[in-house]
Amino acid sequence: MPAVVRVALPVPLARLFDYLSPAGGVAAGSRVLVPFGRKKMVGVVVATDVEAAVAGTRLKSVLRVLDDGPLLDAELMQTLAWAADYWLAAPGEAYANALPLALREPRPLPETSEPWYALTVAGQSARDAGSRRGSSRSLLDLLAGASQGAAELDVALPGWRPAARRLLEAGLVEQRAPAPAAAAPNPAPPLSTEQQAAVDAIASAFGRFQPFLLDGVTGSGKTEVYLALIAQALAAGRQALLLVPEIGLAPQTVRRLRERLGVPVEVIHSNLAEGERARAWLRARSGEARVVLGTRSAVFTPLPQAGLIVVDEEHDGAYKQQEGFRYHARDLALVRGRALGVPVLLGSATPSLESLANVEAGRYRALHLRARPGAVQPPQVQIVDMRAQRLDHGLSPALLAAVAETVARGEQALVFRNRRGYAPVLLCHACGWHAECPRCERPMTLHAQRRTLVCHHCDRHAAVPGTCPACGGAELKPQGQGTERLEEALAARFPDVPVWRIDRETTRRRDAFEQLLEGLQDDAAAILVGTQMLAKGHDLPNLTLVAIVGVDEGLHSVDFRAGERLAQLVVQVAGRAGRARKPGRVLLQTHHPDHPLLRGLLAQGYAAAARELLAERRQAMLPPYSHQALLRVEAHQRAAVDGFLAEALAALPADPALRVAGPMPAPMPLRAGRHRGQLLIEADARGPLHAALRPWPHALAGLPSARRVRWSLDVDPIDLY
Ligand code: ADP
Ligand code: ZN
Ligand code: ZN
Numbered sequence: 183m184p185a186v187v188r189v190a191l192p193v194p195l196a197r198l199f200d201y202l203s204p205a206g207g208v209a210a211g212s213r214v215l216v217p218f219g220r221k222k223m224v225g226v227v228v229a230t231d232v233e234a235a236v237a238g239t240r241l242k243s244v245l246r247v248l249d250d251g252p253l254l255d256a257e258l259m260q261t262l263a264w265a266a267d268y269w270l271a272a273p274g275e276a277y278a279n280a281l282p283l284a285l286r287e288p289r290p291l292p293e294t295s296e297p298w299y300a301l302t303v304a305g306q307s308a309r310d311a312g313s314r315r316g317s318s319r320s321l322l323d324l325l326a327g328a329s330q331g332a333a334e335l336d337v338a339l340p341g342w343r344p345a346a347r348r349l350l351e352a353g354l355v356e357q358r359a360p361a362p363a364a365a366a367p368n369p370a371p372p373l374s375t376e377q378q379a380a381v382d383a384i385a386s387a388f389g390r391f392q393p394f395l396l397d398g399v400t401g402s403g404k405t406e407v408y409l410a411l412i413a414q415a416l417a418a419g420r421q422a423l424l425l426v427p428e429i430g431l432a433p434q435t436v437r438r439l440r441e442r443l444g445v446p447v448e449v450i451h452s453n454l455a456e457g458e459r460a461r462a463w464l465r466a467r468s469g470e471a472r473v474v475l476g477t478r479s480a481v482f483t484p485l486p487q488a489g490l491i492v493v494d495e496e497h498d499g500a501y502k503q504q505e506g507f508r509y510h511a512r513d514l515a516l517v518r519g520r521a522l523g524v525p526v527l528l529g530s531a532t533p534s535l536e537s538l539a540n541v542e543a544g545r546y547r548a549l550h551l552r553a554r555p556g557a558v559q560p561p562q563v564q565i566v567d568m569r570a571q572r573l574d575h576g577l578s579p580a581l582l583a584a585v586a587e588t589v590a591r592g593e594q595a596l597v598f599r600n601r602r603g604y605a606p607v608l609l610c611h612a613c614g615w616h617a618e619c620p621r622c623e624r625p626m627t628l629h630a631q632r633r634t635l636v637c638h639h640c641d642r643h644a645a646v647p648g649t650c651p652a653c654g655g656a657e658l659k660p661q662g663q664g665t666e667r668l669e670e671a672l673a674a675r676f677p678d679v680p681v682w683r684i685d686r687e688t689t690r691r692r693d694a695f696e697q698l699l700e701g702l703q704d705d706a707a708a709i710l711v712g713t714q715m716l717a718k719g720h721d722l723p724n725l726t727l728v729a730i731v732g733v734d735e736g737l738h739s740v741d742f743r744a745g746e747r748l749a750q751l752v753v754q755v756a757g758r759a760g761r762a763r764k765p766g767r768v769l770l771q772t773h774h775p776d777h778p779l780l781r782g783l784l785a786q787g788y789a790a791a792a793r794e795l796l797a798e799r800r801q802a803m804l805p806p807y808s809h810q811a812l813l814r815v816e817a818h819q820r821a822a823v824d825g826f827l828a829e830a831l832a833a834l835p836a837d838p839a840l841r842v843a844g845p846m847p848a849p850m851p852l853r854a855g856r857h858r859g860q861l862l863i864e865a866d867a868r869g870p871l872h873a874a875l876r877p878w879p880h881a882l883a884g885l886p887s888a889r890r891v892r893w894s895l896d897v898d899p900i901d902l903y
Contacts, residue, residue: 184202184203184241185202185203185207185230185231186200186201186202186203186231186232186233186234186241187200187201187202187203187208187214187227187229187230187231187232187244188200188227188228188229188230188232189201189214189216189225189226189227189228189244190225190226190228190273190274190276190277190278191216191218191223191225191274192223192224192225192274192275192277192278192286193218193223193272193274193275194272194274194275194506195272195274195883196270196271196272196273196879196880196883197272197273197880198228198273198274199216199218199225200232200234200241201214201216201241201242201243201244202241202242202243202244203230203231203244204243204244204246204247206247207230208227208230208244208247209227209230209251209252210227210228210229210230210252210256210259211226211227211251211252211253211254211255211256211258211259212226212227212247212248212249212250212251212252212253213225213226213227213247213248213249213253213281213285213288214226214227214244214245214246214247214248215244215245215246215248215288216242216244216245217242217245222245222288224248224286224287224288225274225277226253226254226277226281228259228263228273228277246288248288248290249291253281253285253291253467254277254280254281254484255467255484255486257518257521257522258280258482258484260521261514261517261518261521262276262277262280262482264517265507265509265514265517266507267872267876268517268872268897269507269508269509269897270811270872270875270876270878270879270895270897271506271507271508271509272507272879275506275507276507276509278507279479279482279503279506279507279509280482281463281482282456282459282460282463283456283459283460284456284457284459284460285460285463291460291464292457292460292461292464293461294461294464294465294468294470298329298330298331298357298358299321299325299329299330299331299335299346299355299356299357299358300325300329300355300356300357300358301322301325301326301329301354301355301356302353302354302355302356304352304353304354305322305325305349305353305354305355305356306326308322308352308354309322309323309326314349314354316345317339317341317342317344317345318345318348318349320339320342320345321335321339321342321345321346321349321355322349322354322355324338324339324342325355329358331446332458332461334440334446336449336454336455336458337436337449340453343455367441367442367443367444368441368442370406370409370410370413370442371406371555373403373406373407373410374403374551374553374555376402376550376551376552376553377403377406377407377410377551377555379549380396380407380549380551381407381410381411381414383547383549384407384411384490384525384527384549385411385414387525388414388415388418388420388489388490388524388525389523389524390523390524390525391519391520391522391523391524391525391526392525392526392547393516393519393525393526393527393528393540393545393546393547394525394526394527394528394546394547394548394549395496395528395529395530395533395537395538395540395541395546395547395548395549396527396528396529396530396549396551397530397531397533397548397549397550397551397789398529398531398550398551398552399531399551399552399554399560399757400531400753400754400757400758401554401757402531402551402552402553402554402555403551403554403555404494404529404531404551405435405438405494407527407529407551408424408492408494408527408529409438409439409442409443411490411492411527412424412439412443412473412490412492413442413443415489415490416443416445416472416473416489418489419487419489420487420488420489420490420524421466421469421471421472421473421474421485421486421487421488421489422472422473422474422488422489422490422491422492423474423476423480423481423483423485423488423490423491423492423515424439424473424474424475424476424492424494425475425476425477425478425480425481425491425492425493425494425501425511425512425515426475426476426477426494426495427477427478427494427495427498427500427501428477428498428500429451429452429453429477434721435475435494436449436475439473439475443473445472445473446471446472446473447473447474447475448462448465448466448471448473448474448475448476449462449474449475449476450462450463450466450474450475450476450477450479450480450483451476451477451479451480452477452478452479462474463483463484466483466484466485467483467484467486468486469486469487477500478500478501478503478511479511480511481511481514481515481518485518485522488518488522488524489524490524490525490527491515491518491519491522491524491525491526491527492526492527492529493511493512493515493526493527493528493529494529494530495529495530496512496528496529496530496533496534496537497530497532497533497534497537497750499747499900499901502900505894508894508895508896508897508899510898510900512528513898528546531753531754531757531788532749532750532753532754532788532792533792534746535746535792535795535796535799535806536805536806538792538793538796539796539806539807540806542796560760560766561728561756561757561759561760561765561766561767561768562765562766562767562768563756563768563769563770563784564767564768564769564770564784565769565770565771565772565775565780565784566578566580566581566769566770566771566772567772567773567775568771568772568773569773569775574671574675575663575667575668575670575671576662576663576667576668576671576731576732577597577668577671577672577731577771578771580769581597581729581731581769581771582675584727584729584767584769585597585672585676585709585727585729586676588707588726588727588767589676589679589707589708589709590707591707591726592705592706592707592724593707593724593725593726593727593764594706594707594708594709594710594722594724594725594726594727595708595709595710595725595726595727595728595729596709596710596711596712596722596725596727596728596729596755596758596759597668597672597709597710597711597712597729597731598712598713598728598729598730598731598755599663599664599665599668599711599712599713599731599732600713600714600732600733600751601627601662601663601664601665601713601732602627602629602638602664602665602666602685602686602687602713603627603628603629603636603638603664603665603666604627604628604629604630604631604660604664604666604667604670605627605628605630605660605661605662605663605664605667606625606627606628606661606662606664607625607627607628607660607661607662608625608626608628608635608646608658608659608660608661609658609659609660609661610650610652610653610655610657610658610659611655611657611658611659612650612653612655612657613650613652613653613655615650615651615652615653616661617635617644617646617647619637619639619640619642619644620855621637621640621642621852621853621854621855622637622639622640622642622850622852622853622854623851623852624637624639624850626642626644627664628646628660628664629666629687630660630666630667630670631666633645633646634646639850639853639854640853640854640855642854646658663731663732665683665685665711665712665713666683666687668711668731669681669683669711672709672711676709679707679708679709680706680707680708680709681708681709681710681711682708682709682710682711683710683711683712684710684711684712684713685712685713686713704724705723705724706724708724710725714751722758723764724764725758725759725760725766726759726760726764726765726766726767727759727766727767727768727769728755728756728758728759728766728767728768728769729768729769729771730752730755730756730768730769730770730771731771732771733748733751733752733770733772734772734773734774736748736751737772737774737777737779737780740849741849741901741902742799742802742804743900743901745779745795745798746792746795748779749779749783749788749791749792749795750788752770752780752783753783753787753788755768756768770784778794779791779794779795782794803866805898807866808864808865808866809864809865809866809867809868809871809898810862810863810864810897810898810899811862811863811871811875811895811896811897811898811899812860812861812862812863812895812896812899812902813827813830813860813861813862813863813882813893813894813895813896814848814858814859814860814893814894814895814896815827815830815858815859815860815861815891815892815893816848816853816856816857816858816859816891816892816893817856817857817890817891817892818855818856818857819857819890820857822857822887822890822891823857823858823859823891824845824859825887825890826885826887826888826890826891826893827844827845827859827860827861828845829885829886829887830845830861830878830882830885830893831844831845831861833878833881833882833885834863834874834878835874835877835878837870837873837874839865839866839867839870839871839874840863840864840865840870840871840874841863841864841865842861842862842863842864843861843862843863843864844859844860844861844862845859845860845861846859846860846861846862847859847860848860848902848903849902849903850903856892860902862902863875875895875897878895879895882895
């Protein structure tokens, strides 16, 4: 019998592929180049010496072995196999996710050690003379302080490479051998009793798997706890992985890690140039990288000397991948922690109900930080009842007065509204027509500065009509407020104070957000208008007022997670106020001042509100007290969707442990011109759910109607859209 290897290929199929083993063999975890249809593909060897599923004579041969030894170590291989099984994923897509794109090509591994960059004498004079502009200038400025490595430069000046090339050619910059890490790290502040207790508890679990939930209000010093533990892991000769939900949070954190630990910090995220990402990944694999900071995909970083995994803001939905391999990085971090035998620390001011339920069930140990060592006192939160108020572009007199007082004291105010654009609806007052996306059948958002209507569901753009297309009337009125409109209204009312809008549009340029944040460190009055982007951990010492508007939508959503999300958002945004020595104030403007969720949240805080929400979930048998998988389908024809769902339902094993809802239209039945439908499968326990669903993806792919639709299966979906 010829030797056969089993290979994971990056195709959306729920199976692996067998090939004849190359002469000389190949180890599991290595990459190979194989023929696939008319193409060649890079795959990962999952098993060797397997019994071929088809007769050996019909098998093709591996064309080339790309690695001398396994690129993915045994732990990662085991974790990925587990993950593909758990999330009912195409295994090849799971393995592909674990490898940086540059390593999915049939090329030799890139060199991992990179030179550092330093100014030459000529470079110094060019800088002094101010003879360079743009990114060249910025790079000269950066290097004037000290020579720096690529990882540093990636953080400080994304897209620095072309500038480096120009300056190298001009002789203004030179390459050097890497400098040793900063000699004198910044000292840590003495930890509070609570912080020390948390550090001690977690440190005592070094060397074995134990999940912890660090539950501490914003500003309570969670990051200090991470830093102390990472320092201990490093001192013990171990690596640490710190996950953050989005890269906007990374620069501040990188700086803090680097200054405190005095070691290089490897940053891994999807905005990184592919070569860089591959190099960082390989440095972690070789053990050269001691601290890795990254977003969702960094959970796949090899950690041969792992000591600790930290997941910051563990409640954040950004940890869930919403396409292809639909894994959850927090959950995967726990799986890795178990396989690696290290403690996993989940941190949040607003823990997910899933994690709180795990604490309740005794699976996680909870640690609490209740005080805010850096700040005088927690911010006061007040409800502003906006019923029967005269509103100015949606802003109540009480809110405007509070903004006026704040800026008069030379402090900063944030008006939070989680909607981009000028107005969510453009309405004809004569006949009731409103601008709607024909591909989604939802209102289009008016963007006044860009003079366009934009569909926030499919990104369709349309011109703003001069008159009503239905009745010819001339009175088309924007309804409701987006950040752009609030910015305009606040700028008109406070002409002497700078008003900054911070949303995806104003921060499109990579470094724009960073620069804005830098500017706001000053002790000058300013008004910020922003979306979700601002809800995340940025430290703005002079920000003392946070006004939250437009959260009422979250009180009426059909999604059973809406209450949890709203509570998290309110608490996170509120946490921006009064981070430093000045007391903060938070206003929550609503039409529903008596809503029990808002009342409970304000009177008793997040923990109590979360307990209430958990009790409701338990009563309704909703996650985390039951387990779900969602089959989503879309197609140009409604009939194709319905046909597929009917066949999919028939292909589902009849198991009394399963509850099935649907076939039914998705909450958005049409998006981007495609009809959408779904089937929700629920069970009280995970085991039966998985046992029943495991063969399903293969069956689904084989359905006659499958070729006319796009479908995906989402295990533990975090939204039902
Ligand atoms: P979190 O991550 O919980 O939001 P941080 O760790 O960022 O909190 O801490 C909030 C602020 O308090 C920071 O400015 C930090 O430097 C400061 N801080 C944290 N712990 C201490 C401490 N033990 N002593 C003095 N200041 C501290
Ligand atoms: Zn009209
Ligand atoms: Zn649309």
